[in-house]
Amino acid sequence: MAVKELSKETLTNEVLMNLSALQRFAFSLCQNKQQAEELVSEAVVKAFENRSQVRSEEKVRQWLFRILNNLFISNYRKAKNRKTVELAELSEPSFSLFEQVEMSSFTDGGTPEKNFISKITKEKIYTAIDELPEEFRIALVLCDVNDFSYAEIAAITQVAIGTVRSRIARARNLLQKKLWQYAAELGISAKEKEKDHVCTCGKEEGQTINTVTV
């Protein structure tokens, strides 16, 4: 069966509807506003040139992001000092910002954790994300900023879903670590822990089965 070509009108609407998300993604790739704008423009031209290739109108958004990602890899990445994932980052131990802030002396009314979150500015989050290795940054932005599913991110970045899942977990872990560095600027420091949280869940005698209503 012949595939119906995506109309210019439909593609125009899709591009305009997703323009700010594409711009954000492009910026997270290039980390340069001007290059990000050029990249989006090139991706739009490429999309219109290849609109006959789209097999499903439902996947136009995913397809646009994939074009943008591929263009970045072929035309922009080499021009940049790419921060790749280092072995040390792959074996990073799990870091919990919550555990650090919870033990801090940061009390401004309410719990230290919620106060800390409310104090983090957009700029600090941008900076922390920008410092992530490229693979982690891409996965995190597509998932947490642009709301793509793991399967869609796998299609956009052309890696396995398991890889996407692992990159997102590592990205969140590293992001928390970087935001904890920001805590020092707010005058927050960890108190010496009296002891780590000791899990006693399910340890009491006779408490081997929990019951939930589903």
Place this chain on the structure above:
Amino acid sequence: MKKKNKQVQPINCEQAVARFNDFMDNYLKGEAREELMSHLSECRHCMDRFEFEQLLKSKVHQLSGPDDPAMKEKIEKLIASL
């Protein structure tokens, strides 16, 4: 629909935390999900930590800012020329 009580195996805090990402991203299903929910309903520490992780995720999501009118105009002109 009639609700039924279902028994779930208890999990510890480490196992619960390891499921947070999948739960936040709607990938945790079936028994694994029920075990985590049961754990969160009983463990205040994990519940607080989970709420914190969710708050942080929503904070990152707020980076999805408004449209840039100048860029929109530029792209509209570009499309018109294609």
